[in-house]
Amino acid sequence: MKVSGFTIIRNALTYDFPVVESIQSILPLCDEVVVSVGNSTDNTLELIKSISSPKIKIIESIWDDSLRKGGLLLAKETNKALDAVSPDSDWAVYIQADEVIHENNIPLIREVMQKWKDNKMIDGLLFNYLHFYGSYSFLEDSRLWYRKEIRIIRNDRHIRSFRDAQGFRKYAQLSPTDDELLNGGRKLRVKHSGATIFHYGWVKHPLIQQTKRSAFYKLWHEKDSVEKNLTQQEEYDYSVVCALKKFEGTHPDVMYERVKKQDWRFDFDTRKKNLSLRESIVRFIETKTGWRPGEYKNYKLI
Numbered sequence: 001m002k003v004s005g006f007t008i009i010r011n012a013l014t015y016d017f018p019v020v021e022s023i024q025s026i027l028p029l030c031d032e033v034v035v036s037v038g039n040s041t042d043n044t045l046e047l048i049k050s051i052s053s054p055k056i057k058i059i060e061s062i063w064d065d066s067l068r069k070g071g072l073l074l075a076k077e078t079n080k081a082l083d084a085v086s087p088d089s090d091w092a093v094y095i096q097a098d099e100v101i102h103e104n105n106i107p108l109i110r111e112v113m114q115k116w117k118d119n120k121m122i123d124g125l126l127f128n129y130l131h132f133y134g135s136y137s138f139l140e141d142s143r144l145w146y147r148k149e150i151r152i153i154r155n156d157r158h159i160r161s162f163r164d165a166q167g168f169r170k171y172a173q174l175s176p177t178d179d180e181l182l183n184g185g186r187k188l189r190v191k192h193s194g195a196t197i198f199h200y201g202w203v204k205h206p207l208i209q210q211t212k213r214s215a216f217y218k219l220w221h222e223k224d225s226v227e228k229n230l231t232q233q234e235e236y237d238y239s240v241v242c243a244l245k246k247f248e249g250t251h252p253d254v255m256y257e258r259v260k261k262q263d264w265r266f267d268f269d270t271r272k273k274n275l276s277l278r279e280s281i282v283r284f285i286e287t288k289t290g291w292r293p294g295e296y297k298n299y300k301l302i
Contacts, residue, residue, distance in 0.1 A: 001091070004085040006082055010044060017098055028100075029110060072178055078161035079166070125193040129149060129196065143292055158171050169297075246270055
């Protein structure tokens with residue numbers, strides 16, 4: 001079994017992405033890891049080159065900043081990285097620059113990939129998610145955050161990154177149009193990996209979080225909308241949140257130094273629940289049954 005990894009990154013230092021930790025977390029799974037480095041205003045390229053592994057395969061890309069619809073730019077850049085994966089790989093492991101896989105999950109993931117390698121009915125593998133928020137001690141605890149997503153796909157050129165690169169779809173044609181990348185394709189047929197992605201995108205110093213939010217808002221909205229709706233503030237206000245819960249587990253080993261160096265304070269009373277009536281009803285149903293009404297699922301679990 002041959003396995004490739006792939007990811008994209010731009011301005012990792014400016015926005016404090018844990019991309020090195022992300023890449024290191026999938027290296028044990030992969031025979032190669034393709035890293036597409038976008039044109040950056042900091043030393044991102046040098047940062048990626050500093051990772052000590054012969055498995056790293058760097059490609060450089062120029063991002064089209066005029067693409068401001070639905071995060072499409074992220075899907076198109078992700079597909080560039082996917083296209084650079086070795087054609088003889090069986091699986092491709094996708095990791096975003098703020099996601100990390102726990103080392104305890106590596107044997108399980110490898111076992112599941114081997115199990116379904118030759119079953120062409122299976123397009124990919126699904127992962128659970130832990131969304132950290134505000135600090136490394138709190139997790140998001142509302143239905144506004146996705147619980148599962150695909151992070152391993154079969155190495156099939158008909159499978160493409162979808163919408164804002166959160167998930168994937170399968171297309172009849174090899175080169176789907178921009179509109180098809182946003183709205184078309186077939187949902188992938190997946191099995192659950194049994195593993196979990198640690199998502200750290202909302203754990204940054206409030207100053208950096210606000211800077212990142214302002215920059216990434218532009219990937220989804222036209223210029224007039226940005227000027228009208230983007231709140232101008234110096235620091236991101238983490239206190240404006242529906243519900244959080246304490247994290248009781250252990251972080252991946254590759255995150256140890258980053259967690260230890262957290263240089264801002266954030267605390268939250270987890271008894272506070274700022275939920276709408278609809279959110280409260282859905283939460284009650286989910287607590288009692290495990291079913292989340294209206295949950296977005298960009299996959300078919302089989």
